Amino acid sequence: MSWYLDNVYDLNKESPYTFYVPSSKVLDKLKVGDLVKLIFVTEKAEDDGYRGERMWVQIISTNGKRFKGKLDNEPFRLPLKIGDEISFGIENICDTEYEDPASSRWDFYFDSLVTVSEDVLEREEFNFMLRDHPNGEDDSGWSIFSGYEDDEYLNDSENFQIVSVGVILNFEDSILEFIHEPPLCAYERDDKGGFYKIDDYDWDGYLNG
Known part of the structure; x- marks a missing residue:
């Protein structure tokens, strides 16, 4: 089962008021050891509609807007395991552990x-x-x-x-x-x-x- 990481900015462009992306104030804080959430998507939908899952990854190195991390979740179905190394960019991060100062605006949109x-x-x-x-x-x-x-x-x-x-x-x-x-x-x-x-x-x- 092949997979890729979704681009959260593309998803937000399609649904700007219902697809949250972390603000720059949050993303600028990211450092080695932090957990970020990524969207792992299968190349093709499974017969039951499965298209992937969101999972936490712990950052192990940074290079500008590029990162490497270790998978911190046990995948439901994807051919990955905890500890696998994942390379990703800032455009793949859909959530962080930090409190986002922009969250009140998003709370209004969602709630x-x-x-x-x-x-x-x-x-x-x-x-x-x-x-x-x-x-x-x-x-x-x-x-x-x-x-x-x-x-x-x-x-x-x-x-x-x-x-x-x-x-x-x-x-x-x-x-x-x-x-x-x-x-x-x-x-x-x-x-x-x-x-x-x-x-x-x-x-x-x-x-x-």
Whole structure:
């Protein structure tokens, strides 16, 4: 079974708000003896969907942004064993043991939950969003719609999912400008592609409908 190390910057580029990469302040601290986590990926997916695993490696030497280390995990399936030497670059490091000063930003992306229609996820597009009072500690109160849903669709709870706000930000991050605005508020996309606040939104109809 052949394998390679994934490039975390490529993965982050594809999903900038849901794939964490350590900040430079953390990476600049790395030294011999530290543990870093790497993503080992198989060249081909196995029949059961297995594509590799994330494992810790202890750094044994450094040369700029290049490293050598010893595998510190027992692999689940890969043809490796604890103590095997691994050569890797800074682009392969997906986590460290250090506390990252950027973690609070990532906590928001991962932990703040929004309700989103399946149509948004299928289209990877949204054109209307509103914020009600949160229902629980992690609930942001935001509900997000494509704008193409009809009443029958909207009345079926099976057509909605709860996801992290990072999933939505991966589609478009311009909403960061108002994502922290308190409830009650509603926004709609305008003809120029941006969002504007609906000042006269019918909250009585929404809340009592």
